[in-house]
Amino acid sequence: MVKIEVRARAPGKIILSGEHAVVHGSTAVAAAINLYTSVNIAFTSGSDDMLKLELKDMELEPSPSTPLTCSTGSLKSIASLLEEKNIPEAKITLAAGVSTFLWLYTAIQGYKPATVAVTSELPLGAGLGSSAAYCVSLSGALLAFSEYCELDYSQQGWVSFKNSELDLVNKWAFEGEKIIHGRPSGIDNTVSTYGNMIQFRSGELTRLKSNVPLKMLITNTKVGRNTKALVAGVSERKVRHPEAMASLFNAVDSISKELSDIIQTPASDEIAVTEKEEKLKELIEMNQGLLQCMGVSHASIETVLRTTLRYNLCSKLTGAGGGGCLLRSWNPVAFNASSLGLVAMAWSI
Numbered sequence: 001m002v003k004i005e006v007r008a009r010a011p012g013k014i015i016l017s018g019e020h021a022v023v024h025g026s027t028a029v030a031a032a033i034n035l036y037t038s039v040n041i042a043f044t045s046g047s048d049d050m051l052k053l054e055l056k057d058m059e060l061e062p063s064p065s066t067p068l069t070c071s072t073g074s075l076k077s078i079a080s081l082l083e084e085k086n087i088p089e090a091k092i093t094l095a096a097g098v099s100t101f102l103w104l105y106t107a108i109q110g111y112k113p114a115t116v117a118v119t120s121e122l123p124l125g126a127g128l129g130s131s132a133a134y135c136v137s138l139s140g141a142l143l144a145f146s147e148y149c150e151l152d153y154s155q156q157g158w159v160s161f162k163n164s165e166l167d168l169v170n171k172w173a174f175e176g177e178k179i180i181h182g183r184p185s186g187i188d189n190t191v192s193t194y195g196n197m198i199q200f201r202s203g204e205l206t207r208l209k210s211n212v213p214l215k216m217l218i219t220n221t222k223v224g225r226n227t228k229a230l231v232a233g234v235s236e237r238k239v240r241h242p243e244a245m246a247s248l249f250n251a252v253d254s255i256s257k258e259l260s261d262i263i264q265t266p267a268s269d270e271i272a273v274t275e276k277e278e279k280l281k282e283l284i285e286m287n288q289g290l291l292q293c294m295g296v297s298h299a300s301i302e303t304v305l306r307t308t309l310r311y312n313l314c315s316k317l318t319g320a321g322g323g324g325c326l327l328r329s330w331n332p333v334a335f336n337a338s339s340l341g342l343v344a345m346a347w348s349i
């Protein structure tokens, strides 16, 4: 029996400014964090005890070089397959993750038998981009063993993808995010793929080099929520109040641009550092106010905001809101930015 295993790992993220507005064309700033999702795929042949994916009614020929959107018809076939699995109500949000897996697997690798294991250090559905880390690590693992990636498997440990390979993985991951988010901006899969800190607008990324020590504390309200529903809610508010919402998105665009300028400009002395910190604090406060106007805050988020304000610290929700996580600025507790995006390793046994 031949067994080839590949493992890919992709980070979660924080959005420093611009969530939701980025879906409507505004600039946003995001950074990768050092919490990862890993996907392990063991391709097997000649064994009976293997997982077999039977999705033949989708009549899909794999074509890894051209990322495809999952059609409504295919999504329905996948949904009816999942119905047979009787996923318990408490875990129903995972159905989107399973559908995404089935789509990406069959579209990239066809019906090859394999065993796939996914593990994540990220809280699921909390605003730290678990869906994107899942889509990126899965697409990465699936493409790592295709003719479209030339990874150097003779190296021990994690190996990086070439830029053109990352571009392909990122496009597939975006197709996966569409199944989970409905209408993603692409910022989460992009920062998870390339790592570091990025500015993102209408599908275009600019890599940022930070000149200020970015220290953020992440608080999890542990209130569950669903990105797809929150993103749809903002779009509905935009239909009801197009001009007011356009003004909010414009304001967010200015905040993100100012924030990335401050982050990138070197500070000449201690006074300049303090001034920058004060400005960033204010921008975070303003962004949170605008997110409240978009209708994506939550009582649990407001409680954390009030608590931190007592100590003169500013917080904002990060990700889709409605619960989930907040960022608190300029606290001595640092988050470790992940300089790495997607990486993979492979071996045969």
Ligand SMILES: Nc1ncnc2c1ncn2[C@@H]1O[C@H](COP(=O)(O)OP(=O)(O)O)[C@@H](O)[C@H]1O
Residues within 6 Å of the ligand: 037, 093, 094, 095, 096, 097, 098, 118, 119, 120, 123, 124, 125, 126, 127, 128, 129, 130, 131, 132, 134, 180, 181, 225, 226, 227, 228, 319, 320
């Ligand atoms: N490790 C994982 N395994 C299976 N599904 C996952 C995994 N990580 C994320 N998902 C899918 O992504 C969903 C959460 O995505 P989302 O609501 O966008 O929140 P976030 O991306 O902030 O964590 C989960 O409900 C699940 O469908």
Ligand SMILES: C[C@@](O)(CCOP(=O)(O)O)CC(=O)O
Residues within 6 Å of the ligand: 018, 019, 020, 021, 022, 023, 126, 127, 128, 129, 130, 131, 181, 183, 184, 185, 186, 187, 188, 227, 231, 318, 319, 320, 321
């Ligand atoms: C709300 C949004 O801006 C970010 C969502 O992030 P998360 O899934 O909550 O981690 C949506 C998007 O940009 O696709």
Ligand SMILES: [Mg+2]
Residues within 6 Å of the ligand: 129, 130, 131, 132, 181, 188, 227
């Ligand atoms: Mg998500």
